[in-house]
Amino acid sequence: MTWPTTRLTDLLGIEHPIIQAPMAGASTPALAAAVSNAGGLGSLGCAIQTAEVFRSDIGATQKATNRPIHVNFFAHEAPTPDDAKAARATELLAPYYEELGLGDVPPAIATHFPFDAAMLDAVLAVRPQIISFHFGLPEEELVRAIKDAGIILLSSATSVREAVDLEKRSVDAVIAQGWEAGGHRGTYLSSFEGARAGTMSLVPQVVDAVNVPVIAAGGIADGRGIAAAFALGASGVQIGTAFLTCMEAGIPDIHKEILLKSSDDDTRVTKAFSGRPARGIVNRYIEDMAAFENDLPDFPLVNTLTGPLRKASAARGEGDFIALWSGQSVGLNRAMPAGELFDKLVEEAQSVLQHGNK
Amino acid sequence: MTWPTTRLTDLLGIEHPIIQAPMAGASTPALAAAVSNAGGLGSLGCAIQTAEVFRSDIGATQKATNRPIHVNFFAHEAPTPDDAKAARATELLAPYYEELGLGDVPPAIATHFPFDAAMLDAVLAVRPQIISFHFGLPEEELVRAIKDAGIILLSSATSVREAVDLEKRSVDAVIAQGWEAGGHRGTYLSSFEGARAGTMSLVPQVVDAVNVPVIAAGGIADGRGIAAAFALGASGVQIGTAFLTCMEAGIPDIHKEILLKSSDDDTRVTKAFSGRPARGIVNRYIEDMAAFENDLPDFPLVNTLTGPLRKASAARGEGDFIALWSGQSVGLNRAMPAGELFDKLVEEAQSVLQHGNK
Numbered sequence: 001m002t003w004p005t006t007r008l009t010d011l012l013g014i015e016h017p018i019i020q021a022p023m024a025g026a027s028t029p030a031l032a033a034a035v036s037n038a039g040g041l042g043s044l045g046c047a048i049q050t051a052e053v054f055r056s057d058i059g060a061t062q063k064a065t066n067r068p069i070h071v072n073f074f075a076h077e078a079p080t081p082d083d084a085k086a087a088r089a090t091e092l093l094a095p096y097y098e099e100l101g102l103g104d105v106p107p108a109i110a111t112h113f114p115f116d117a118a119m120l121d122a123v124l125a126v127r128p129q130i131i132s133f134h135f136g137l138p139e140e141e142l143v144r145a146i147k148d149a150g151i152i153l154l155s156s157a158t159s160v161r162e163a164v165d166l167e168k169r170s171v172d173a174v175i176a177q178g179w180e181a182g183g184h185r186g187t188y189l190s191s192f193e194g195a196r197a198g199t200m201s202l203v204p205q206v207v208d209a210v211n212v213p214v215i216a217a218g219g220i221a222d223g224r225g226i227a228a229a230f231a232l233g234a235s236g237v238q239i240g241t242a243f244l245t246c247m248e249a250g251i252p253d254i255h256k257e258i259l260l261k262s263s264d265d266d267t268r269v270t271k272a273f274s275g276r277p278a279r280g281i282v283n284r285y286i287e288d289m290a291a292f293e294n295d296l297p298d299f300p301l302v303n304t305l306t307g308p309l310r311k312a313s314a315a316r317g318e319g320d321f322i323a324l325w326s327g328q329s330v331g332l333n334r335a336m337p338a339g340e341l342f343d344k345l346v347e348e349a350q351s352v353l354q355h356g357n358k
Numbered sequence: 359m360t361w362p363t364t365r366l367t368d369l370l371g372i373e374h375p376i377i378q379a380p381m382a383g384a385s386t387p388a389l390a391a392a393v394s395n396a397g398g399l400g401s402l403g404c405a406i407q408t409a410e411v412f413r414s415d416i417g418a419t420q421k422a423t424n425r426p427i428h429v430n431f432f433a434h435e436a437p438t439p440d441d442a443k444a445a446r447a448t449e450l451l452a453p454y455y456e457e458l459g460l461g462d463v464p465p466a467i468a469t470h471f472p473f474d475a476a477m478l479d480a481v482l483a484v485r486p487q488i489i490s491f492h493f494g495l496p497e498e499e500l501v502r503a504i505k506d507a508g509i510i511l512l513s514s515a516t517s518v519r520e521a522v523d524l525e526k527r528s529v530d531a532v533i534a535q536g537w538e539a540g541g542h543r544g545t546y547l548s549s550f551e552g553a554r555a556g557t558m559s560l561v562p563q564v565v566d567a568v569n570v571p572v573i574a575a576g577g578i579a580d581g582r583g584i585a586a587a588f589a590l591g592a593s594g595v596q597i598g599t600a601f602l603t604c605m606e607a608g609i610p611d612i613h614k615e616i617l618l619k620s621s622d623d624d625t626r627v628t629k630a631f632s633g634r635p636a637r638g639i640v641n642r643y644i645e646d647m648a649a650f651e652n653d654l655p656d657f658p659l660v661n662t663l664t665g666p667l668r669k670a671s672a673a674r675g676e677g678d679f680i681a682l683w684s685g686q687s688v689g690l691n692r693a694m695p696a697g698e699l700f701d702k703l704v705e706e707a708q709s710v711l712q713h714g715n716k
Binding site for chain 1: 516517518519536537538548549551552553554555556557558559560562563565566576577578579580582583585586587588589590591621622623624625626640685686687689690710711714715
């Protein structure tokens with residue numbers, strides 16, 4: 001088995017079939033450019049940005065690399081306001097606001113929005129080579145405009161059912177997001193209880209069900225994982241958590257420190273930070289809220305409520321209230337510059353594919 | 359990368375590093391003998407057997423193959439009786455007993471037991487080449503007697519923490535059981551909430567943490583999964599669900615039928631059948647009991663209570679109350695004789711390792 005020139009490298013116009021995951025809030029222009037310049041696909045998580053910040057970030061990235069770039073947005077359904085849930089959330093969070101000296105809990109309003117026509121205009125103005133969505137796809141008209149502009153379209157599936165749906169709706173490749181993955185689960189059609197297949201199960205079943213290339217995501221953190229993904233039939237991989245301890249990642253230092261001392265059984269999936277299930281290192285907030293997750297308002301309203309707690313916690317250098325997003329392979333994380341990590345990933349994967357593990 | 363003669367094949371004295379998982383109630387002498395005769399390691403799940411049935415099953419297996427055989431037992435802690443939980447369980451289950459015409463719910467008493475000195479005597483009398491445990495290991499004296507008898511000792515880890523503990527307690531190899539696996543989670547040291555790492559995450563982290571060979575389990579159902587496990591650093595694999603639709607598997611026909619039409623998002627982990635978390639196809643009983651799992655008595659007391667429901671459901675040809683144990687790769691299951699499936703697994707894995715997936 002040799003290093004594959006895969007259908008994915010052809011499709012994306014990149015040298016190595018390795019995508020740095022677009023992680024909203026963590027994927028800086030410096031991180032994306034370092035990965036693209038190393039021959040992979042650098043990505044920006046733009047879901048919680050205004051159009052202005054989006055333009056500034058992609059401008060900085062395009063200045064730092066002339067290789068393909070990938071931008072990611074959310075395609076969630078807009079939340080249904082619920083006064084009872086908002087009141088309950090205020091009651092649950094008020095003690096933490098008091099403890100951190102933050103005053104009153106703010107109103108449960110949305111501060112970021114599903115991908116829309118205005119954001120489409122911002123995207124078409126700067127023409128990234130690749131766009132992806134999480135939580136499904138935006139409405140058909142927006143999808144058609146993206147395809148018509150010649151931008152490669154990707155989205156995440158957490159089940160075979162979702163992968164088949166995405167292919168029908170004309171994605172160019174499917175990201176099969178296994179249970180191991182850090183951050184938000186992309187689930188949008190299957191139930192959250194059902195769509196928990198690990199990467200080892202999800203990838204071959206998705207490969208058998210669709211004709212487009214499949215990108216394996218979740219639990220891939222070194223060359224062994226990359227080689228394993230190819231064995232499962234993937235045409236490429238998407239790697240997130242492993243890049244979070246790179247110097248270019250835009251997360252608080254305490255988040256990086258905690259990642260570097262965490263292991264396989266330290267993560268949990270919680271709805272308590274945003275209103276949707278997402279994986280991070282278990283901390284005081286996740287433990288406290290475990291019994292109340294379903295009492296909270298819809299995604300992304302909760303995000304507005306936890307924002308001040310997350311910021312204050314980071315400012316104190318404490319991990320108690322930060323969303324310490326992390327996948328289950330966190331025990332494999334290494335602190336190094338992104339370009340150096342990328343080269344290592346390629347070298348390790350090639351070695352496993354050529355010589356096996358001894 | 360070529361087909362490995364691994365440390366595991368040397369250790370176990372087998373040709374191919376593929377273990378058929380010991381599945382209590384499903385792994386018949388015919389299934390175990392077919393796999394051992396094909397060059398893998400056939401296994402008997404003996405945890406819920408009396409010493410008499412154990413002797414009869416292993417006798418039948420040893421008559422059908424002269425190759426190594428593997429027997430598995432449970433090393434759980436004996437349950438603490440709890441009258442309130444027993445009363446609550448009776449209340450919850452009574453409507454189903456009535457619906458199926460089964461009379462009164464039986465008392466919540468244990469009908470099978472942790473591995474003990476009497477079972478050790480039964481094992482030493484027949485000398486299987488390999489023994490494994492689930493839910494940790496039995497007390498040190500019993501472990502020492504097994505090792506002194508020259509029987510190879512294995513146990514399952516669902517976290518790095520557990521793998522390190524098992525190595526300290528002198529297992530000859532660790533079975534790294536990923537989140538994808540069907541049936542009971544082997545978790546015994548980590549929390550059930552934490553010990554949910556998928557095979558893609560668990561295997562490389564365990565390989566880095568222990569010196570003994572690592573056997574990957576969970577989500578492996580065809581040659582792609584076997585090749586992926588080797589890429590992750592495993593020395594062998596254990597495969598369960600894929601063997602359940604073999605003609606030799608001792609499960610109700612309706613269980614086989616349901617497996618053959620199920621997919622990746624159809625399984626759930628439930629405590630409702632036995633009192634410990636186990637993965638199976640979601641059915642009426644699992645859905646009904648989802649909110650009450652923690653109200654039920656300790657493992658294995660619940661098993662005694664659900665036994666009559668499971669039997670009656672199977673007799674009716676319905677899956678509503680059967681423990682439809684299944685891993686997440688169930689969409690890859692094939693109905694064929696075990697020896698034929700085994701040959702296919704070897705052939706597929708060799709092909710992936712030599713030529714990759716195209």
